[in-house]
Every structure is written in C-alpha cells, then in structure tokens.
Amino acid sequence: MKNTRPAAKAAYHHGNLKAALIEAADTILRDHGIEGFSLREAARRAGVSIGAPAHHFGSATGLLTEVALLGYESLGQALSAVRPTDDPGADLQQLALAYVGFALAHPGRFRLMFRPDLVNRDDPRYGLASTAALTGFATAIGRRKGGMAEIFMVWSSVHGMANLVLDGKAKYLFDGALPEDFVAHILPDLLAEAWPFGARSGPQDRS
C-alpha cells in the first residue's frame, strides 16, 4: 500500500501538499470569498513556506484553476441530483432552482468559476468541466440534435438569475428580500409563474 503518511512528526516533505493547498484555497473561498484569498494565506494554512505552492501549481492562477475545476464538478453533481420526471418543464424548473441554489450556497466557488482573470481558460480540462457540468440541462431540454440555442437561452437565464441575486440586485426589485428567502420561497414562485422555459408546453417545435 502506498499510504506512507508520516502524520506524526512534521515531515519535510508534506506528502500531500497539492491536495492540501487546493482544500485550503477552497476553504478560504468559502469563509472569506475571493478577495480573502491569497497564495501566501493558502500556504500558511497548509503549514508550508510561501514559495512551496509554485512547485505544484506554477502560479496562483494554477491553484485557483484546480479549485474552479472542482467547482464545476460540484455544480454538475448538484444539477444531476435533479432526477428527471415525465414533466420536462418541471424538471427545468428544478434544474434552475439547483443552479441558483448552488451559486448562493457556494458563492466563492461560483464566482471563481466565472472569473477569467483568475483561472486558466487555456487548460483543456476547463472547457471539458464547463460543458460536462451542463449535461443536466442538455438532457432535460431533450432534443439531442440541435438545441444549442435553447441550451444557451436557458443557461443564460439561470446564470443571470444567479449573478443578479448573488450581487444583491434582486433586492432592488423585491424589496429587501434576503438571499435565504429567495431560493427558499421567492424563486420557486417566480419560476412557476414567470419563467417561460419551465412552461408546460416545452420548447415549441418550429418546423
């Protein structure tokens, strides 16, 4: 077995520094947001010198890219937790709720995932993770061929909702509503009443 973890005396070689730094960064994002993150603080939390992360990630962007990839993974899980029923419109509403719910539950992760200055978009895994997370939408929208326009529209809609609520814009429209209320009560009503993508008819067939 490869489990040569020292764990007793602090080894010179950390042994699992890469994973420890990723987790430290993710924790910082959770507790203090993106602006609370610094490469040095992550190194501090991992109990390692300030130059150590460079060996594993090259730069701060390298580390944050890994965190963003994990973020897309967890978003994908949140979306695929919505099990499809025989009502595709209701499924889409649930997916929308899951998307916004994820953004509000993990604002640091979510914001990082869409910060092109902090993640390395040239990393081939980034595009893959990004599209993989949206598989839930694609299948719920149903049509396997074509359908890109609809996917874009639905994604735009839920992404816009998530960003606006996260940025506190919703409170200008729905006076003083707290984010917790929003995902628990306001948003479900909004989706049921005024969200065209979740309507009973489904995507209209333009033949």
Place this chain on the structure above:
Amino acid sequence: MKNTRPAAKAAYHHGNLKAALIEAADTILRDHGIEGFSLREAARRAGVSIGAPAHHFGSATGLLTEVALLGYESLGQALSAVRPTDDPGADLQQLALAYVGFALAHPGRFRLMFRPDLVNRDDPRYGLASTAALTGFATAIGRRKGGMAEIFMVWSSVHGMANLVLDGKAKYLFDGALPEDFVAHILPDLLAEAWPFGARSGPQDRS
C-alpha cells in the same frame, strides 16, 4: 466663466483632479481591463503623486465606484437609444441586443459595474443608478403595476447572455464564434428564434 484652466505651467493644484482620475481609470479599464487597473497607475496617468487620489475618493473603491456610476449611466443611454415601436416584442429584442452589445463594447465598464468587491454598494447613488439604467426595460415590458417578476426574468436573461458571451462560454456552444460575429449575426438570430421574451404574444395575462 469658471474656465480657469492653467494648462500652461503644471500647477501645484491640478484643478480638475477628480474628473481626471475618473477618466484615467475609465481609460485603463477600456485598454487593459479591470486587472490592469491600479490606483497608482491612475495617479500616474493624471500626473499626480500616488497619495493624491485618497483626498478625493478615500480609497480605490471610491474611485471605481464613480466609474461604475458612469457605467450605469452609459448603459442607460444605450438602452434608451432603442426607441419603442408598436411591437413590444421587437422592442424587447432590440433592448436585449443593446444590453449585450454594451457589455461587449465596454467589457471593462460592464464587469466593474457588477463587482461588489470593487464598488461601494452602500453609496446611495449606486442603487439609483442601477435601477435608473433599467428604466428602458421596465417601460418596454409595459405593465406599470406589478411586472417585477417579468423585469427580473428579462434582466436575468440578457445579463446571463452578456456574461456568458463575455466570459467566452458561448464559444463552447457555438463553436469558435468570435464576439464580433456574435452581436452582429448570431445573437439577432437567436433572439428571433429562441428567445421567449421577445415573442409576438407579449407577457401572457394570468388572470
């Protein structure tokens, strides 16, 4: 006339430093994006010492808040340049095009406007500017009473489109489309074909 501009010999008192710094910051945003901005660089461009901006704006956030307010103003102008016709659905499509077009034409401004860590959301002018810019949407949606749900949905949709295109996500869906092509050709087609808010029927009346 108050135009006591020295302009010849560099005065100790700049005379118009506040406006000069705002313009310098806006220029940096235009040329090098948000990550290219620094308070010191703005001071440098205004030909003034690094501590000077503090007197007028207090902090970097203070300066960027002014730039963001200008951004909302220019967004409002871009939206109100869309003159209403007798087809409210077509008007909404034009507004959507104007919104996304603004984001792509002024990415630095647009991104700043929605960066809560860089602008002072407690500034009372911020909420005013934010809602004022959306007057175009509100009137186009028509119903003066109620309607907040529809405004939120439309805003979310266009805001999501703007962000996704700006972040290069659209190219994963529409393979390799350039941003210029997007607002010129792809988006109008998308809006006409797959955007439910711009449909002929208008907001359905749920009585």
Place this chain on the structure above:
DNA sequence: TTTTCATCTATACAGTGCTCAGATAATCCA
C-alpha cells in the same frame, strides 16, 4: 552506498493600497 531527483525553505524584488506629517497654493476675512 552513492547518485539523482522531487520537494520545500529562505530570501529578495517589484508592485500594490493605505496612512500621515508636512509643503504648497488658493481662498476667505479683516
């Protein structure tokens, strides 16, 4: 055991936002 290699430390550099004492110029006031 000896060599090689990956890993991590220590230090240094350039850049940042912010603070504060003091210099400078414009303005107000008698």
Place this chain on the structure above:
DNA sequence: TGGATTATCTGAGCACTGTATAGATGAAAA
C-alpha cells in the same frame, strides 16, 4: 492690502501581495 484658514497635493513609510531563484532536505533509484 495683508494675514489666517482651508483645500490640495507630495513624499516617505508600512504591511501586504505574487513571483523568481539559490540552496537545503529527504526520498527514491542505481
């Protein structure tokens, strides 16, 4: 007019950041 007040800006300094580099340390390979 002349003196005092006020707004404006400078210059230096502090704490912090990301990154680069030389060297120390331990593990693994030969």
